[in-house]
Amino acid sequence: MAPGMGSAQTTTLDSEQSAFLTLINNYRAQNGIGPLQVSIALQQSSQWMSGDMAAKNYFSHTDSLGRDPFTRMAAFGYSYNTTKGENIAAGYSDAQSTFSQWQNACDADASGACTYAHRKNMLNSSYKVMGIGRAYGASATYRWYWTTDFGGYVDQTLGSGATTPPPPPAATSISIWPSTSYPSMYLTAGGSLELGVKFRSDVAGKVTGIRFYKISANTGIHTGSLWTSDGRLLGTGTFTNETASGWQTLTFAAPVAISANTTYVASYHTNSGVAAVGFELQNSGKDNPPLHALQTGVDGYDGVYVFGAGGVFPCQGTSGYNFWVDIVFMQ
Numbered sequence: 001m002a003p004g005m006g007s008a009q010t011t012t013l014d015s016e017q018s019a020f021l022t023l024i025n026n027y028r029a030q031n032g033i034g035p036l037q038v039s040i041a042l043q044q045s046s047q048w049m050s051g052d053m054a055a056k057n058y059f060s061h062t063d064s065l066g067r068d069p070f071t072r073m074a075a076f077g078y079s080y081n082t083t084k085g086e087n088i089a090a091g092y093s094d095a096q097s098t099f100s101q102w103q104n105a106c107d108a109d110a111s112g113a114c115t116y117a118h119r120k121n122m123l124n125s126s127y128k129v130m131g132i133g134r135a136y137g138a139s140a141t142y143r144w145y146w147t148t149d150f151g152g153y154v155d156q157t158l159g160s161g162a163t164t165p166p167p168p169p170a171a172t173s174i175s176i177w178p179s180t181s182y183p184s185m186y187l188t189a190g191g192s193l194e195l196g197v198k199f200r201s202d203v204a205g206k207v208t209g210i211r212f213y214k215i216s217a218n219t220g221i222h223t224g225s226l227w228t229s230d231g232r233l234l235g236t237g238t239f240t241n242e243t244a245s246g247w248q249t250l251t252f253a254a255p256v257a258i259s260a261n262t263t264y265v266a267s268y269h270t271n272s273g274v275a276a277v278g279f280e281l282q283n284s285g286k287d288n289p290p291l292h293a294l295q296t297g298v299d300g301y302d303g304v305y306v307f308g309a310g311g312v313f314p315c316q317g318t319s320g321y322n323f324w325v326d327i328v329f330m331q
Contacts, residue, residue, distance in 0.1 A: 013038065013158075017132040020095035020148075024122055024130075027103070033125045036150075037157040041077035042131030044289075046147040048076065048202050049088070053145040054137030055261050059090050065285055066295055073149055075287040082152035083126045087118045090142035098146045126152045173330045175211055176291045179247055183276035183324050186215050191307050195275055195323035196267030196314040198229070198302040202290035205331040206255035207235070210266050213324035216245045217274040223310045224250040226327070229263040229299070231313035239268075249328065260290075263299045266327045269310035275323060282320020291329055296320045 013021065025035040049063055049072065056064045063072055069086040073079070092098045102118035109115050121127075133147035176199060195212075210224030225236040235256040242248050250268075258264055280286060281302050286293040294302045301317020303325065 013043075013132065014134065016093065016095045017134050020099060020132050020134075020146075021130075023095055023099045024148075027099075028123060031123055033123055034128075036127060036130045037154065039078060039129035039131055039149075039151060039154075040156045040158060042073065042129060042149040042151055043133075043158070044131065045073045045076040045078060046086075046131035046133030046149040047135070048072070048133070049147040049149075050133030050135035050145045052261065053088070053090070053147075054135040054140050054143075057137065057140040059088065059142065059145070061086060061088060065287075065292055065298055069149065073151070075289050077289075078149075078151055078155065080151065080153040080155065083124070083150075084152070085121045085124065085127065085150040087121050087146075087148045087150075089118075089146040091144060092146075093136070093144045102148075121148075121150055124150065128152055128154045129157060173208060173328050174288060174291060175326045175328055176286055176288050176293045177211075177213075177324070177326050178288075181213075182246075183213055183215070183278050183322075185277050186217070187275055187277045189273045189275070189307070191273050192269070192271045192309060193273065193275060194225075194267050194269045194306045194308070194310065194312055194314045195325055196227075196265045196304045197281075197323060197325040198263055198265055198294045198299055198304065199327065200261060200263055200292050200294065201258060201329060202260060202292075203331055204258065204260045205290075205329055206257050207252070207264075207266070207327050207329055208255045209249055209251040209328040210237075210268060211247055211249050211326035211328060212268040213276045214242065214245050214248050215274065215276050218270055218272045218276070220271045222248065222268050222270055224266070224268045225311070226252075226256050227265040227267065227313055229265060231315065233311075233313070234258075234264075236311070247326075251328070255330070263294070265304060265314065266325050267304070267314050268325055278322045278324065279320045280322040286322075290331075291327070293322070 106114040
């Protein structure tokens with residue numbers, strides 16, 4: 001496979017991932033343990049993790065969004081109350097070397113005794129499904145990164161031969177926050193404001209518009225904008241047909257393409273000096289895969305703001321604020 005396998009999640013297996021599935025199931029059979037199927041949710045979770053390590057150049061079970069493996073699995077739909085586990089490896093492109101690495105790793109405890117934790121994960125009879133992530137980062141320390149996520153509940157799996165399940169309808173759009181979410185606080189700033197949120201997508205796609213939650217005192221004309229993380233304007237427009245309060249949506253004249261695993265800023269402008277606010281991003285991000293509003297500290301402050309006229313990039317921040325700005329996204 002040519003270097004540059006994307007960091008977006010996938011529900012297909014390449015030749016080395018398929019080879020690894022054969023290796024681990026043969027190994028389990030040799031030890032009297034049943035085979036593993038490939039869970040679609042765990043495949044997405046593990047592939048995203050390998051891609052994230054390769055893109056961000058780190059090696060850890062805690063991902064760049066601050067999530068442990070179990071939180072990440074749940075974010076990708078594997079939230080069942082069952083036994084779960086994860087192995088990660090780096091440095092080898094091929095299945096056999098990675099398999100041998102996990103099979104033979106000592107994994108010493110505090111006393112220096114070998115626990116063989118990676119081997120035990122591969123031979124855990126409670127596990128019934130898994131995902132196999134593999135990604136390449138040309139500038140990353142170890143180049144190749146592998147992740148295997150395991151679970152004990154059989155959810156939706158790939159069919160015979162690891163074929164791809166039917167994709168979701170192409171016209172389906174999603175946002176970070178559900179329409180049933182609403183703020184419990186508001187701020188009075190006493191001046192015109194551009195308010196924004198930093199977000200990422202696990203997959204490339206298109207931002208078709210901007211959303212914000214309007215409280216009744218936030219009157220007047222509002223504009224919405226999409227920016228790169230360094231302040232380059234990608235799209236903008238004016239909200240129309242606003243209601244007195246609730247979620248308002250602006251649709252761009254043309255969708256804006258965005259890249260996977262890249263920070264962008266969505267913002268809106270108000271002259272009222274009054275806006276919805278909360279602290280939802282202080283201790284955790286908001287995940288609706290493939291979209292993620294970032295926890296403050298992952299990539300600077302989130303949310304962000306600036307005082308002044310509209311069309312100015314919101315580059316200031318305060319710890320943990322959520323200004324209830326969102327996007328409309330399509331793959």
